[in-house]
Amino acid sequence: MNRKIVHIDEEKCNGCGLCAPNCAEGALKIINGKAKLVSDVYCDGLGACLGHCPQGAITIIERQAQEFDEKEVKKLMQGKPVHASLPVVGTAQCAVPTKSGGFKEGQNQMKHFEGCPGSRIMEFKPNENAADTQAAGKSQLRQWPVQLHLISPEAPYYQKADVLLSADCVAYALADFHKDYLKGKALAIACPKLDEGHDVYIEKIKSLVDDAKINTLTIMIMQVPCCGGLVSLAKEAIQTAKRKIPVKSIVVGLQGDILSEEWL
Secondary structure, eight states: OEEEEEEEOTTTOOOOOSSGGGOTTOOEEEETTEEEEOOGGGOOSSOTTGGGOTTOOEEEEEEEOOOOOHHHHHHHHTTOOOOTTSOOOOOOOEEEEOTTSOEEEEOOOTTSOOSOGGGOOEEOOOOOOHHHHTSTTOOOOOEEOOBTTTOOTTSGGGTTOEEEEEETTHHHHOTTIIIIIITTOEEEEEOTTTOOOHHHHHHHHHHHHHTSOOSEEEEEEESSGGGHHHHHHHHHHHHHSSSOOOEEEEEEOTTSOEEEEEEO
């Protein structure tokens, strides 16, 4: 039958895995470093995965495809054997999290994140031990991932949060980055000079404002001219957002001194 179904441009796909957990039917898997449609019968063609591909590699097309089969989807989600005639693409081997926080190699299982392990959404609970929290070198990072292309504004730690949008180099130059600036904030990092997909960055920041309803946005950049692009991207996103929030810009010197700090 001729129907709508997802199409993946493998030249654009970088295997980040953000699409896989956003397909409720389990139709997408990361196989050999690329997103694959496991079988036509698992894809309903509604495109819930579309907004979660930072590379724009997923589209909806119309072609000859097997009919969507809700019964087979239920079997897949429950871990039951699927029908032998289904043209399943293959089984992805990817790392799954262990209790110790590391990863081990494992088979695809729906109860585990099935994308790239490096982009698996994780929220870290704060250490309630006051002595440990105040100890020198204690990390204040509360989530993973942090790279702006990989983060999802729908993640729980962004909801109504104070967000720190930092240029990549800031944390290396600023000795007390964690203690003085990251503590209590959700983080996103980016490099306006080297990163591609600035339009995606604008949409992500806009979504943080409108959809995650963040409280404040603090932008930290280095004093080098190219870093100012991150502030420009944020300004463009905020101007097109429906909500208005307090935005602060902080400029860090090359040797870790604060050169300026102002509300935009």
